[in-house]
Amino acid sequence: MSASPDRETRAPALEIRDLGKSFGSVRALRDITVVVESGTVHCVLGENGAGKSTLCHLVGGSLAPDTGTLRLYGQPYAPRRPADALGAGIAMVHQHFSLVPTLTVGENLRLLRLPDLARRVDRVADEYGLVLDLGARVAELPVGLRQRVEIVKALLREPRLLLLDEPTGVLDPAGTEALLATCRLIADRGGAVVLITHKLGEVARAGDTATVLRGGRVVGGGPLADLPAERLVPLMIGRPADSLDPALSGTIGLTGTGTDADAGAEPGPDVAIGSPVADPALDCGTATRTTAPRTAASPSGTATRQGPPALRIHGLTVRGADATPVLDDVALEVEPGHIVGIAGVEGNGQSELMAVLGGSRAPDSGSVTLGPADITRATPRRRTAAGLGVVPEDRHHDGCVPDLSVTDNLLLGRLGQFRRGGLFLDRPAMRRAAQDMLSAHDIRADSPDTPMSALSGGNQQKVVLARELALNPLVCLAAAQPTRGLDVGAVDAVHTRIREAAEQGAGVLVVSSELDELLALCDRVVVAYRGRLSAPVATGAPTAREHIGHLMLGAEAAPDPVTTELVRADSALPAHEVPSAHDSPITPPLP
Numbered sequence: 001m002s003a004s005p006d007r008e009t010r011a012p013a014l015e016i017r018d019l020g021k022s023f024g025s026v027r028a029l030r031d032i033t034v035v036v037e038s039g040t041v042h043c044v045l046g047e048n049g050a051g052k053s054t055l056c057h058l059v060g061g062s063l064a065p066d067t068g069t070l071r072l073y074g075q076p077y078a079p080r081r082p083a084d085a086l087g088a089g090i091a092m093v094h095q096h097f098s099l100v101p102t103l104t105v106g107e108n109l110r111l112l113r114l115p116d117l118a119r120r121v122d123r124v125a126d127e128y129g130l131v132l133d134l135g136a137r138v139a140e141l142p143v144g145l146r147q148r149v150e151i152v153k154a155l156l157r158e159p160r161l162l163l164l165d166e167p168t169g170v171l172d173p174a175g176t177e178a179l180l181a182t183c184r185l186i187a188d189r190g191g192a193v194v195l196i197t198h199k200l201g202e203v204a205r206a207g208d209t210a211t212v213l214r215g216g217r218v219v220g221g222g223p224l225a226d227l228p229a230e231r232l233v234p235l236m237i238g239r240p241a242d243s244l245d246p247a248l249s250g251t252i253g254l255t256g257t258g259t260d261a262d263a264g265a266e267p268g269p270d271v272a273i274g275s276p277v278a279d280p281a282l283d284c285g286t287a288t289r290t291t292a293p294r295t296a297a298s299p300s301g302t303a304t305r306q307g308p309p310a311l312r313i314h315g316l317t318v319r320g321a322d323a324t325p326v327l328d329d330v331a332l333e334v335e336p337g338h339i340v341g342i343a344g345v346e347g348n349g350q351s352e353l354m355a356v357l358g359g360s361r362a363p364d365s366g367s368v369t370l371g372p373a374d375i376t377r378a379t380p381r382r383r384t385a386a387g388l389g390v391v392p393e394d395r396h397h398d399g400c401v402p403d404l405s406v407t408d409n410l411l412l413g414r415l416g417q418f419r420r421g422g423l424f425l426d427r428p429a430m431r432r433a434a435q436d437m438l439s440a441h442d443i444r445a446d447s448p449d450t451p452m453s454a455l456s457g458g459n460q461q462k463v464v465l466a467r468e469l470a471l472n473p474l475v476c477l478a479a480a481q482p483t484r485g486l487d488v489g490a491v492d493a494v495h496t497r498i499r500e501a502a503e504q505g506a507g508v509l510v511v512s513s514e515l516d517e518l519l520a521l522c523d524r525v526v527v528a529y530r531g532r533l534s535a536p537v538a539t540g541a542p543t544a545r546e547h548i549g550h551l552m553l554g555a556e557a558a559p560d561p562v563t564t565e566l567v568r569a570d571s572a573l574p575a576h577e578v579p580s581a582h583d584s585p586i587t588p589p590l591p
């Protein structure tokens with residue numbers, strides 16, 4: 001990072017005055033004034049669709065404002081294209097990846113055409129600890145590592161202003177910590193960072209100042225010392241923090257790190273919207289709503305299991321390019337009415353498991369059954385018809401068709417229900433169904449006819465979730481990072497929807513790199529490590545967090561026969577009474 005220059009240092013790094021931007025009839029931003037000082041990390045916060053990415057695009061030169069002006073280190077700045085921003089010393093990491101998947105990491109970096117590339121790569125690795133495997137093919141990297149490549153690409157340019165649009169959504173805890181440390185380092189050396197995030201823990205750990213947007217306007221801002229979380233939340237979502245599920249504190253980063261490798265991480269702000277799920281009584285006095293931990297018996301209300309599990313994975317092995325197993329004899333059962341989480345550092349087989357479940361990757365051996373149906377080799381379409389909802393890891397790439405309308409994306413996979421007289425689709429009926437889904441899921445779209453690509457990232461995620469939750473029948477929902485990119489209010493709503501799906505009898509499998517989310521949502525959690533799954537850990541157990549943390553680091557353990565037996569038998573015991581596997585070593589997967 002080059003230090004901010006000389007005589008310009010007293011001017012703010014970035015001054016945005018009265019900026020406005022519309023897309024057709026949508027006023028994405030109006031009268032936006034923001035000042036980002038040199039030497040600071042400035043957080044931009046706000047609910048999904050508030051205008052945060054649009055603001056970044058205006059500064060980054062990929063969009064032009066309708067009104068207003070920009071100044072960069074005191075000089076007028078009016079980029080017409082991204083190259084202008086790069087030339088002015090601004091680098092940006094977007095929500096969506098801009099890597100060529102068929103090329104290696106090194107080949108992608110060479111596309112930047114930067115002088116002294118090797119020196120720059122070494123410097124970024126040394127200074128920020130961001131090391132890359134230059135020979136790895138991008139298509140084979142988990143999304144967290146792809147994001148790391150994007151961040152390194154930005155840093156290789158040695159920018160004086162770095163714009164980060166939700167960079168941590170796809171990072172694992174260690175990656176998040178490294179990035180936040182990078183932001184601080186840049187600011188401490190006189191540069192400036194604009195950080196867009198929904199995670200209040202990150203704001204508290206890395207930010208100096210903030211601007212809050214809602215409905216395209218600035219609704220608050222200033223030094224973060226004056227903006228504790230209980231003031232930020234209502235500014236962001238228009239309702240008080242205590243209206244949110246107390247179990248969400250960790251998920252949105254209000255307590256602890258909001259991540260699993262909580263070990264060694266700094267605490268977040270000393271304010272919580274409620275209590276950790278394991279102890280709902282410990283709210284900070286602001287919560288008006290308390291959520292009891294889910295129990296294994298409560299969703300379906302049945303003490304004994306009738307029929308097959310919603311999802312059964314048996315002996316699943318998938319080999320990588322060099323024939324080593326990336327999934328190694330994996331077994332897992334998800335009973336109807338239960339929510340099972342898969343925790344783990346990214347790159348331990350979760351992506352491959354989701355690809356097998358979604359039907360985009362065939363296993364080398366093993367089977368997947370959905371209720372009574374063997375779907376191991378079924379096409380994605382057949383899986384949908386059989387009642388398997390899948391929210392893929394990379395929703396933008398795999399979960400939606402950006403050029404199609406919101407209506408088409410919401411109803412993909414069940415268009416047959418809207419056929420009239422053979423080939424013709426009943427468009428008015430589709431539109432009505434889509435409108436109902438938009439309202440029910442609070443999806444902010446101009447109209448059901450809007451192209452998916454015109455929705456904000458968080459609203460795209462809500463569309464994918466709404467579509468998969470609407471499957472009828474929904475035997476099992478397999479969701480990877482279901483709340484990635486969602487604002488705190490939307491996270492609350494999605495958790496409620498997932499719980500409702502389970503209460504109505506669906507099995508739910510949630511893959512998440514956020515342990516807080518899994519603890520808030522799931523009856524039990526298994527841990528992915530080097531392509532294998534641990535024995536289940538009951539989330540209600542007081543030691544669950546610590547135990548899962550150990551398993552994520554690869555702690556060896558043997559199966560806890562009691563938990564295993566209880567889980568297999570679909571015990572009627574509430575989850576918090578199911579013995580934890582903590583004291584017992586673990587496992588290979590359930591047989």
Ligand SMILES: Nc1ncnc2c1ncn2[C@@H]1O[C@H](COP(=O)(O)OP(=O)(O)OP(=O)(O)O)[C@@H](O)[C@H]1O
Nearest residue numbers: 023028048049050051052053054454455456457458
């Ligand atoms: N290319 C576009 N065409 C039409 N409308 C757009 C376009 N890009 C953004 N919008 C609209 O502008 C508004 C602001 O979107 P933006 O992506 O900036 O929100 P955001 O705050 O970044 O949301 P998120 O947190 O979900 O990423 C939304 O209503 C969105 O639908």
